[in-house]
Amino acid sequence: MNIPLSSYPRIVIIGGGFGGVSLAKKLSKKEVQVVLLDKNNYHTFQPLLYQVSTGGLEPDSIAYPLRKVLIGYDNFYFRLAEVTEVDPGHKKIKTDIGDLSYDYLVVATGSETNFFGNTEIEHHAMSMKSIPQSLNLRSLILENFEQALLTDDYHERDALMNFVIVGGGPTGVELAGALAEIKKGILPKDYPDLDTRRAQINIIQGGDCLLPGFSIQASKKAEDFLEELGVQVWKGVRVTGYDGKTVTTKTDLVFQSAAVIWAAGVKGASIKGLDAADVLAGGNRLKVNEFNQVIGYPEIFAIGDIACMATEDNPRGHPMVAQPAIQQGRLLGENMVKLLEHKPMKPFVYNDKGSMATIGRNKAVCDIKGYRFQGIFAWFVWMFVHLFFLIGFRNRMVVFINWVYNYIRFDREARLIIRPYKRDYSQFKD
Amino acid sequence: MNIPLSSYPRIVIIGGGFGGVSLAKKLSKKEVQVVLLDKNNYHTFQPLLYQVSTGGLEPDSIAYPLRKVLIGYDNFYFRLAEVTEVDPGHKKIKTDIGDLSYDYLVVATGSETNFFGNTEIEHHAMSMKSIPQSLNLRSLILENFEQALLTDDYHERDALMNFVIVGGGPTGVELAGALAEIKKGILPKDYPDLDTRRAQINIIQGGDCLLPGFSIQASKKAEDFLEELGVQVWKGVRVTGYDGKTVTTKTDLVFQSAAVIWAAGVKGASIKGLDAADVLAGGNRLKVNEFNQVIGYPEIFAIGDIACMATEDNPRGHPMVAQPAIQQGRLLGENMVKLLEHKPMKPFVYNDKGSMATIGRNKAVCDIKGYRFQGIFAWFVWMFVHLFFLIGFRNRMVVFINWVYNYIRFDREARLIIRPYKRDYSQFKD
Numbered sequence: 065m066n067i068p069l070s071s072y073p074r075i076v077i078i079g080g081g082f083g084g085v086s087l088a089k090k091l092s093k094k095e096v097q098v099v100l101l102d103k104n105n106y107h108t109f110q111p112l113l114y115q116v117s118t119g120g121l122e123p124d125s126i127a128y129p130l131r132k133v134l135i136g137y138d139n140f141y142f143r144l145a146e147v148t149e150v151d152p153g154h155k156k157i158k159t160d161i162g163d164l165s166y167d168y169l170v171v172a173t174g175s176e177t178n179f180f181g182n183t184e185i186e187h188h189a190m191s192m193k194s195i196p197q198s199l200n201l202r203s204l205i206l207e208n209f210e211q212a213l214l215t216d217d218y219h220e221r222d223a224l225m226n227f228v229i230v231g232g233g234p235t236g237v238e239l240a241g242a243l244a245e246i247k248k249g250i251l252p253k254d255y256p257d258l259d260t261r262r263a264q265i266n267i268i269q270g271g272d273c274l275l276p277g278f279s280i281q282a283s284k285k286a287e288d289f290l291e292e293l294g295v296q297v298w299k300g301v302r303v304t305g306y307d308g309k310t311v312t313t314k315t316d317l318v319f320q321s322a323a324v325i326w327a328a329g330v331k332g333a334s335i336k337g338l339d340a341a342d343v344l345a346g347g348n349r350l351k352v353n354e355f356n357q358v359i360g361y362p363e364i365f366a367i368g369d370i371a372c373m374a375t376e377d378n379p380r381g382h383p384m385v386a387q388p389a390i391q392q393g394r395l396l397g398e399n400m401v402k403l404l405e406h407k408p409m410k411p412f413v414y415n416d417k418g419s420m421a422t423i424g425r426n427k428a429v430c431d432i433k434g435y436r437f438q439g440i441f442a443w444f445v446w447m448f449v450h451l452f453f454l455i456g457f458r459n460r461m462v463v464f465i466n467w468v469y470n471y472i473r474f475d476r477e478a479r480l481i482i483r484p485y486k487r488d489y490s491q492f493k494d
Numbered sequence: 495m496n497i498p499l500s501s502y503p504r505i506v507i508i509g510g511g512f513g514g515v516s517l518a519k520k521l522s523k524k525e526v527q528v529v530l531l532d533k534n535n536y537h538t539f540q541p542l543l544y545q546v547s548t549g550g551l552e553p554d555s556i557a558y559p560l561r562k563v564l565i566g567y568d569n570f571y572f573r574l575a576e577v578t579e580v581d582p583g584h585k586k587i588k589t590d591i592g593d594l595s596y597d598y599l600v601v602a603t604g605s606e607t608n609f610f611g612n613t614e615i616e617h618h619a620m621s622m623k624s625i626p627q628s629l630n631l632r633s634l635i636l637e638n639f640e641q642a643l644l645t646d647d648y649h650e651r652d653a654l655m656n657f658v659i660v661g662g663g664p665t666g667v668e669l670a671g672a673l674a675e676i677k678k679g680i681l682p683k684d685y686p687d688l689d690t691r692r693a694q695i696n697i698i699q700g701g702d703c704l705l706p707g708f709s710i711q712a713s714k715k716a717e718d719f720l721e722e723l724g725v726q727v728w729k730g731v732r733v734t735g736y737d738g739k740t741v742t743t744k745t746d747l748v749f750q751s752a753a754v755i756w757a758a759g760v761k762g763a764s765i766k767g768l769d770a771a772d773v774l775a776g777g778n779r780l781k782v783n784e785f786n787q788v789i790g791y792p793e794i795f796a797i798g799d800i801a802c803m804a805t806e807d808n809p810r811g812h813p814m815v816a817q818p819a820i821q822q823g824r825l826l827g828e829n830m831v832k833l834l835e836h837k838p839m840k841p842f843v844y845n846d847k848g849s850m851a852t853i854g855r856n857k858a859v860c861d862i863k864g865y866r867f868q869g870i871f872a873w874f875v876w877m878f879v880h881l882f883f884l885i886g887f888r889n890r891m892v893v894f895i896n897w898v899y900n901y902i903r904f905d906r907e908a909r910l911i912i913r914p915y916k917r918d919y920s921q922f923k924d
Contacts, residue, residue, distance in 0.1 A: 066643060068687070105636060106910040122892070124552040124908040131684040132907070141687060144640040144911070161644050195912055206535060210574040213496060214591050254561040257498070257571060458899045458907050462552075462892055469888045477562075477888050478554040480536040481574070482625055 090397020232269030520827020
């Protein structure tokens with residue numbers, strides 16, 4: 065890879081998510097060379113992907129060009145690359161655009177959808193971890209309604225309008241709420257010649273409550289909100305298969321559906337070369353110490369979803385969400401400077417800012433530092449926080465305009481099928 | 495196709511472009527059944543596609559859901575369909591979702607890129623007539639710069655940064671200007687490790703002047719503006735081939751380029767069944783009379799780019815741009831009502847509102863009703879007119895915000911490669 069040699073130590077960051085970007089920003093203007101690698105040329109604001117899938121936002125408004133992150137900083141290099149292997153013995157990584165040596169390596173690869181080894185579900189269900197995936201889901205939803213108009217088969221029509229969301233975490237809950245609002249506000253107007261009352265939104269949770277990790281109060285309220293919106297909530301149900309038509313479960317409960325969204329789990333996006341059994345914790349994450357150093361590799365760090373730092377409060381690692389990634393990225397930036405100056409590093413302490421999820425218009429739940437509140441105020445807090453953490457002034461403006469418009473007009477205008485006409489869906493899952 | 499029978503006559507409109515949408519709007523609340531067919535579920539504001547290609551605008555902000563066009567109107571049906579054939583004898587059309595009979599048919603299929611039979615160019619060059627095509631061009635431009643960073647081969651690097659735009663009409667001129675501004679304002683910041691001064695933008699025009707159809711004054715000024723921005727303007731040069739690497743011309747002039755954009759011509763997007771030699775005019779357009787009736791078929795109308803209405807002022811048909819389509823669509827809406835009431839129809843008279851093209855920041859040329867002006871005022875007029883004709887309040891707001899942001903910050907933030915990673919380009923040309 066064509067990265068010029070520098071007299072400064074080279075820090076290679078794999079992944080431009082919340083962790084990688086926060087770290088890169090902290091390292092700007094420091095005496096280091098920073099190489100940021102990502103397989104996309106943009107940062108994705110994952111918490112709003114479900115709004116792209118449901119036509120509420122343009123994809124471009126929740127993405128930010130990674131080259132802009134450290135614009136004007138001399139020792140910053142971005143490369144569009146997929147890292148295939150780490151060779152810690154030679155302090156080198158292998159990528160699809162060539163090898164690169166490093167002095168320090170930071171793995172910030174995030175997470176990917178966990179199908180728990182079920183390849184049938186992996187092949188047929190949609191997931192929502194990236195912008196292309198969200199756009200494909202948006203197209204699928206819209207295409208299914210167009211298709212429903214064309215069939216005389218009653219069962220097929222119902223299946224095309226039957227959404228099954230597997231997983232009752234924030235992603236599943238937010239998507240279910242957004243689909244329910246589309247059913248209520250948009251479908252009857254857009255498809256007057258279709259009985260859209262028959263559209264169903266099911267959310268299936270394996271455990272006993274929605275939003276595990278939230279307070280019982282938030283979890284209960286989220287369920288109430290969803291039911292108010294007409295979503296069917298199934299708890300304690302384990303999905304076992306989906307062949308593109310029928311969702312099977314551990315019991316005799318089945319769903320006929322042409323749109324299954326898998327939001328039932330994530331796992332660390334680990335890289336070859338670091339996957340020794342003694343490094344990987346549960347969920348395919350890399351075990352790190354309190355400085356985010358990968359156990360056994362002092363020059364390799366891991367931050368965010370991919371890092372598993374077992375602490376007293378979080379014995380199985382921090383939650384795989386934005387906040388730990390941002391906080392670890394920032395602290396690691398400071399710690400790397402300390403490391404280079406041979407000063408002691410500061411251990412990571414997670415500042416749990418709380419959890420929140422939005423279910424719909426004026427309906428959100430927040431658990432923030434002991435305060436638990438739900439409803440319209442929670443919804444405004446949710447919006448404010450998301451606008452605040454969104455990267456880029458233009459993005460904030462565009463998202464804000466869209467939200468105001470959607471709120472006033474009960475509308476979601478970005479309902480466009482933008483992909484080659486009638487293409488096989490399976491090609492578009494990545 | 496599942497369209498309910500109605501006691502009203504059925505008007506089938508093929509195509510939801512400027513013509514089709516203007517017509518559909520005029521027919522709302524009239525005693526007719528309107529069926530609008532399009533292979534996309536959205537209307538595309540084609541005059542701004544070049545801004546999508548160059549990262550200035552999100553694709554969603556220049557598209558509008560076709561189902562929203564006549565929302566709430568009982569006798570309006572939209573279907574996502576590709577029409578394959580017209581059978582005028584049985585007053586029927588064939589589509590990929592089944593057959594449909596009509597009482598009146600309106601062909602508003604618009605135009606497609608004309609490669610003048612050169613399949614080699616068609617295979618390798620990009621065109622910019624649809625949103626997917628514009629997004630593919632955006633990705634190609636950005637990927638080429640990422641690629642340029644990776645090569646040690648001096649010639650390859652130059653070819654990756656060498657843009658060749660074939661065609662000096664408004665599309666070519668506007669794209670060339672936008673690329674020149676990117677070269678000046680964005681590339682040096684985004685690619686500090688690349689000598690982006692070597693990037694070249696060439697515009698090749700077969701005729702003697704840019705912007706044929708504009709005033710000589712506008713044409714000259716556009717050329718001055720482009721040269722000011724560093725664009726190389728080649729006039730009187732005919733491109734003969736492009737094999738993916740080398741652009742050949744009629745003389746010994748060649749260009750090494752990895753990004754050739756073909757904007758050298760359009761032709762009517764005609765449909766099988768109406769392509770009898772006596773119906774087709776030059777450029778694959780359907781000959782129509784002054785009421786937009788296709789010659790020889792009293793129940794079939796054609797409007798917009800696909801229609802060739804020979805008049806004294808425009809012996810070879812009206813220009814293939816938005817205004818004739820909008821005006822013909824509106825008049826035809828009135829005329830169809832008259833036709834059904836057995837009243838005489840009104841002949842079409844083109845109200846030429848003028849032509850305009852923008853070359854860059856504060857640089858546009860306008861020929862409006864005898865007034866010819868260029869520069870910053872023309873640029874404001876251009877923006878105002880485009881915002882005005884854009885469909886949808888949200889779209890106008892989002893485009894406006896983006897323009898203000900881009901103007902103040904000298905930026906274009908939507909520079910994201912949103913398509914599956916490192917895919918073969920040839921797949922994405924449609």
